[in-house]
Amino acid sequence: MHLEAPAYSPHTVPAVDDSFRRTLEESKGNSMTEGVESGIDERDVDVRGTRIHLMASGTGPPLLYLHGAGDLGAWPDGLTALARRFSVYRPDHPGFNASGDNSSIDSVHDLAFFYLDLLDVLGLDSVILIGASFGGWLAADIASLDPSRVDKLVLVDAAGVRAETPTPDVFALSPVEVAEHAYHTAAARTAAIGQAAQIEQDPSLFERYLRNRMSTANVGWNPYMHDPKLLDRLHRIIAPTLIVWGAEDRLLPVAYAWRWAGLLPTARVEILEATGHLPLVEQPAAFLDVVDDFLGSVR
Amino acid sequence: MKLFGFHLMPYTDLPEEHLKSGDSSWVTLTNGAFDPVKGHELYQRYISELKYYDEVGFDGICVNEHHQTAYGLMPSPNVTAAVLVPQTTCKIALLGNAISLRDHPMRVAEEVAMLDVISGGRIISGFVRGIGAEYHTFSMSPTASRDRFYEAHDLIIKAWTEPGPFEWYGKHYKLRYVNPWPRPLQQPHPPIWSPSQGSGETVDWAARHRYAYLQTYSDIKTIRRAFGDFRDAAERYGYQASPEQIGWSLPVYVADTDDEAMEQALPHLDFLFNSLMRMPKDVFFPAGYLTLASTARVMAGKKGLGSGGADVRGLVERGYALIGSPETVRQQIESYQQELGFGLFSGIFQFGSLPGELFRQSVRRFADKVMPHLRSAAREEPH
Numbered sequence: 016m017h018l019e020a021p022a023y024s025p026h027t028v029p030a031v032d033d034s035f036r037r038t039l040e041e042s043k044g045n046s047m048t049e050g051v052e053s054g055i056d057e058r059d060v061d062v063r064g065t066r067i068h069l070m071a072s073g074t075g076p077p078l079l080y081l082h083g084a085g086d087l088g089a090w091p092d093g094l095t096a097l098a099r100r101f102s103v104y105r106p107d108h109p110g111f112n113a114s115g116d117n118s119s120i121d122s123v124h125d126l127a128f129f130y131l132d133l134l135d136v137l138g139l140d141s142v143i144l145i146g147a148s149f150g151g152w153l154a155a156d157i158a159s160l161d162p163s164r165v166d167k168l169v170l171v172d173a174a175g176v177r178a179e180t181p182t183p184d185v186f187a188l189s190p191v192e193v194a195e196h197a198y199h200t201a202a203a204r205t206a207a208i209g210q211a212a213q214i215e216q217d218p219s220l221f222e223r224y225l226r227n228r229m230s231t232a233n234v235g236w237n238p239y240m241h242d243p244k245l246l247d248r249l250h251r252i253i254a255p256t257l258i259v260w261g262a263e264d265r266l267l268p269v270a271y272a273w274r275w276a277g278l279l280p281t282a283r284v285e286i287l288e289a290t291g292h293l294p295l296v297e298q299p300a301a302f303l304d305v306v307d308d309f310l311g312s313v314r
Numbered sequence: 315m316k317l318f319g320f321h322l323m324p325y326t327d328l329p330e331e332h333l334k335s336g337d338s339s340w341v342t343l344t345n346g347a348f349d350p351v352k353g354h355e356l357y358q359r360y361i362s363e364l365k366y367y368d369e370v371g372f373d374g375i376c377v378n379e380h381h382q383t384a385y386g387l388m389p390s391p392n393v394t395a396a397v398l399v400p401q402t403t404c405k406i407a408l409l410g411n412a413i414s415l416r417d418h419p420m421r422v423a424e425e426v427a428m429l430d431v432i433s434g435g436r437i438i439s440g441f442v443r444g445i446g447a448e449y450h451t452f453s454m455s456p457t458a459s460r461d462r463f464y465e466a467h468d469l470i471i472k473a474w475t476e477p478g479p480f481e482w483y484g485k486h487y488k489l490r491y492v493n494p495w496p497r498p499l500q501q502p503h504p505p506i507w508s509p510s511q512g513s514g515e516t517v518d519w520a521a522r523h524r525y526a527y528l529q530t531y532s533d534i535k536t537i538r539r540a541f542g543d544f545r546d547a548a549e550r551y552g553y554q555a556s557p558e559q560i561g562w563s564l565p566v567y568v569a570d571t572d573d574e575a576m577e578q579a580l581p582h583l584d585f586l587f588n589s590l591m592r593m594p595k596d597v598f599f600p601a602g603y604l605t606l607a608s609t610a611r612v613m614a615g616k617k618g619l620g621s622g623g624a625d626v627r628g629l630v631e632r633g634y635a636l637i638g639s640p641e642t643v644r645q646q647i648e649s650y651q652q653e654l655g656f657g658l659f660s661g662i663f664q665f666g667s668l669p670g671e672l673f674r675q676s677v678r679r680f681a682d683k684v685m686p687h688l689r690s691a692a693r694e695e696p697h
Contacts, residue, residue, distance in 0.1 A: 236449075
């Protein structure tokens with residue numbers, strides 16, 4: 016099955032669950048929000064005292080998408096396509112975007128424990144787990160921490176391990192420089208650079224960007240965007256795993272895909288041509304192609 | 315007014331290609347560009363210049379700490395101070411030890427206590443967090459910087475003032491035995507200074523502890539606001555800030571005439587602000603180094619600094635440096651002092667590529683023609 020470019024209507028993709036939608040509508044005085052109109056439910060869930068902002072859409076087996084460090088809270092179109100077959104959950108990590116803070120978290124491993132609590136709160140025994148970039152690191156940690164909670168694992172240009180290939184220090188880059196590094200195609204880069212330039216002009220956007228960056232720094236500054244202890248835990252992952260990578264990723268070069276492949280010897284590896292660090296955003300069709308094939312074939 | 319002479323000990327002989335490149339002079343400037351033989355000569359010169367402050371009658375010398383940069387060759391203020399202690403009689407202010415960057419704050423407690431005991435109680439102990447770039451240098455998350463600073467400070471003060479051994483179980487430091495030998499000579503502990511770039515949290519922290527607050531590299535508008543905030547904070551904590559608690563630190567150059575002073579100083583100030591201080595904004599202010607609340611206001615006060623493109627004459631006009639004849643410099647300090655009420659003044663008389671000869675002439679003119687007017691009290695004698 017091939018997932019086509021998203022063409023969503025609320026009638027074909029029901030809400031994740033009715034109580035979820037009811038909660039949302041009650042909390043917003045029954046006014047239809049932009050999110051609801053596009054079939055994406057938004058709500059806040061309380062995870063042991065931390066407010067987590069959650070976007071969700073679709074029906075089917077649960078799929079948890081863990082966003083990257085530079086994600087400003089968007090629902091990428093590619094997720095809408097996945098919502099045709101799956102109940103897609105896209106939380107903002109604690110300390111990111113519209114979620115609250117949790118000052119006890121100071122490592123990605125802490126975050127992994129936190130996400131087990133989130134799964135409990137959502138009543139999800141196990142999920143398909145897709146993690147992009149920073150979210151990929153987190154996904155690998157969760158899948159090794161409690162293998163029983165992860166049915167299938169997709170790592171997309173994932174941080175978390177180190178290869179002997181130089182990478183730019185993302186913490187030393189401005190928003191525009193990050194955009195320049197993150198995308199390959201001229202159109203995607205131009206658009207992303209334009210958006211990044213807005214960040215420094217718009218105080219509320221800048222605050223969101225800076226807070227996300229602080230939360231990333233808090234867990235990923237040292238060791239730089241990886242956890243050497245993960246190496247001794249990855250053998251615990253039992254979920255069938257797909258490694259997806261942009262061939263032209265300049266933030267985490269493709270050598271990192273092969274590093275992951277060496278650590279997860281049974282994983283399938285798909286390198287996407289003419290793609291940078293964010294395949295789901297830059298080349299959604301190609302991304303969905305390989306993900307759909309993987310999820311379909313192991314279903 | 316208490317007068318201090320400050321020195322950044324810069325490495326001035328940078329490769330042409332680096333100067334032209336616009337690249338950072340911090341963190342990533344290769345240390346292959348450091349020539350140890352030239353370094354030796356510079357250290358000899360700089361130590362003699364620091365001693366010169368003492369010789370001409372300053373109340374004290376300021377030394378500080380920076381890392382992985384040509385901006386200043388002083389990774390350890392305690393080493394510089396140790397060199398100066400037997401060669402001087404004035405106060406020595408450590409501006410400061412970057413306690414958040416140390417793996418172990420007890421090393422600072424021990425070293426500063428040693429210096430205080432050896433010097434006969436001449437040490438002023440500044441505590442700082444280190445600048446943003448240094449969190450890159452040590453791969454230490456800037457998000458923990460402030461927390462580590464507070465905890466390291468609390469631990470050091472307790473170690474200096476309460477008999478050990480005691481146990482310490484904080485968030486960042488966990489110690490079964492805190493019991494440093496020696497303890498400082500000055501009681502209850504050496505004076506604490508808080509040099510800062512003006513974040514609201516630091517202003518409040520310094521006022522709460524009744525420490526001296528020292529503002530560096532800021533335009534006069536920012537200085538005015540920071541000193542006002544400090545006084546307000548002191549009042550909130552139930553007291554009036556004294557002049558000795560408020561300090562201003564900036565580059566100073568004194569020549570015979572204003573024009574001569576500008577002509578002689580500007581190229582070297584330019585080297586300081588546009589070559590040595592140059593670094594990307596995200597290295598200067600990494601995420602988490604400042605709180606969300608302080609980011610906007612501190613960055614506004616530092617606009618242009620570090621970019622490599624600052625208009626130096628404009629910086630002087632905005633109060634980042636005092637350049638002029640003895641009369642001009644005296645008038646400016648006096649009128650700012652009257653308005654802003656600071657009782658500590660720390661002049662950075664060596665800046666950028668300023669040659670030794672010009673440094674000495676400037677310091678001598680200041681000592682002869684400015685200092686006598688600013689002196690409010692006799693120089694304190696050490697133990």
